[in-house]
Amino acid sequence: GESVGLHLPTLSVQEGDNSIINCAYSNSASDYFIWYKQESGKGPQFIIDIRSNMDKRQGQRVTVLLNKTVKHLSLQIAATQPGDSAVYFCAENMNTGFQKLVFGTGTRLLVSP
């Protein structure tokens, strides 16, 4: 219900710190994983993706790590900035023959100056 929405896991960091956001996924057959950033009042925005045959992928200031043994995904943001404040979702592609994304519940990142 509505009360669940008010209790998103929250990560609070200082500007310049590195942030690590974690996600557990459910399907060991998932072949593709994506991290999305969602700012208030906007749709999710693609950040970075990784295929299941990789364990690490780097982008600009972001790194995604995949541990298939424990079905865990993490997003590392280097030198976090106030503009990084948002809700972050991981999504897994269920590998059903066409793309079907299942989203996690999200983590709110708060960056203070």
Add this chain to the structure above:
Amino acid sequence: EAGVAQSPRYKIIEKRQSVAFWCNPISGHATLYWYQQILGQGPKLLIQFQNNGVVDDSQLPKDRFSAERLKGVDSTLKIQPAKLEDSAVYLCASSSYRGNSYEQYFGPGTRLTVT
């Protein structure tokens, strides 16, 4: 390129009324998705179209929700009659296959409040 367009941005209706949302995907994107996002949760797929055909509607409450994508471009999602638990943001996304990934682009969403 222009993004995914949705309208209206906000809608308030009473329970048992009907409502419709419109989506215009990115030009050339064959795949279109409708998601429901309840406050504080991740988006949940309602229906997926490939061109004008339905690929997956397994999580669409078909007794009250319907969607169509005539001509394989724009799409509408309808709720009739609405219930209080339908209050959510309805997101439209579109994608095309590029390289070896299907990056989905999301619209801004329509926030529905059912009173």
